Amino acid sequence: MLIFIDESGDTGLKFNKGSSNYFVIVAVIFDDYAEANRVDRMLSDLKDALGFQNTEFKFNKSSHSTRIKFLKAIKNNKYRIHFLAVNKMQADRSKIFKNTGYFYIDAIKVLLNDKRISNAKIKIDGSGSSSFKKQFKSMIKKSLNVNETKIVKEITFVDSRSNMLIQMADMIAGSIRKSYEGNGEMKNIISKHIEVVHILP
Numbered sequence: 645m646l647i648f649i650d651e652s653g654d655t656g657l658k659f660n661k662g663s664s665n666y667f668v669i670v671a672v673i674f675d676d677y678a679e680a681n682r683v684d685r686m687l688s689d690l691k692d693a694l695g696f697q698n699t700e701f702k703f704n705k706s707s708h709s710t711r712i713k714f715l716k717a718i719k720n721n722k723y724r725i726h727f728l729a730v731n732k733m734q735a736d737r738s739k740i741f742k743n744t745g746y747f748y749i750d751a752i753k754v755l756l757n758d759k760r761i762s763n764a765k766i767k768i769d770g771s772g773s774s775s776f777k778k779q780f781k782s783m784i785k786k787s788l789n790v791n792e793t794k795i796v797k798e799i800t801f802v803d804s805r806s807n808m809l810i811q812m813a814d815m816i817a818g819s820i821r822k823s824y825e826g827n828g829e830m831k832n833i834i835s836k837h838i839e840v841v842h843i844l845p
Contacts, residue, residue: 645764646674649752650804650813652703652821655744657732665733666824669748670817671755672809673724673764673839680809683721687808690717700804701811703818714815715833726755726840727820735845749780753787754842756795766799769810777801 649671656663674680691697694710701714728751756764772780781799788795804810819830 645762646677646680646767646809647756647761647764648672648674648767648807648809648813649755650769650810650817651748652814652817653732655732655747659733663732664821665731666821667730667732668817668821668824669728669751669755670813670820671726671752672813672816673726673761674722674809675724676722679722683718683723683812684808686717686721687714687812690714691808701808701815702804703815706815711815711819711830712833715819715830718812719833723837724760724839725816725834725837726758726842727817727838728754728842728844729820729824730844731824749783752784755840756784756788758795758840760839761795763794763797765797767802767807767810768799769804769807769814770801771803772801 649669651667651669653664653667655667659665674683687701690713691699691701694713699705701710703711706714730751752768756766766784784799785796802810804814816834819834822828823831
């Protein structure tokens with residue numbers, strides 16, 4: 645099992661200065677390695693067809709037309725989507741966003757703590773210090789791999805620029821966030837893949 649995780653929005657609370665109203669974290673789950681490879685190749689071909697050879701697919705930098713083409717391209721492949729959406733305007737900001745690092749860890753625990761996930765290789769977009777990455781991996785595994793249950797096999801931080809399936813997670817996360825902000829067109833294209841939804845508060 646392969647899982648690719650990315651987010652859309654930000655954890656900022658300065659809404660009058662551009663902070664997003666919602667923060668969304670998405671896990672794109674492939675049960676089959678071969679299917680993940682097929683989607684990877686297909687998206688690489690799409691990038692070439694659109695003339696984006698030196699550019700990654702990034703929701704916030706993509707036109708509406710590119711977003712629609714991307715989502716339609718992955719509409720009929722085999723994968724599952726789990727996501728967590730936070731309405732920052734209504735959330736208890738003092739608790740949820742007091743420490744964004746720990747919030748991110750807790751959010752990913754919620755996403756992955758599911759009996760339909762097991763022995764998964766997790767790929768996460770992101771950078772950070774080696775100490776943070778080490779702590780992150782330790783906390784996730786300690787929380788989810790309990791007794792005979794092994795949800796997480798390994799966790800790897802990757803550069804989205806070189807990983808098409810992280811880019812896929814980014815595009816899906818952006819589409820879901822937009823649906824909560826009033827535009828559900830893009831989310832509707834891939835809605836049949838959505839398996840688990842968590843909403844805060």
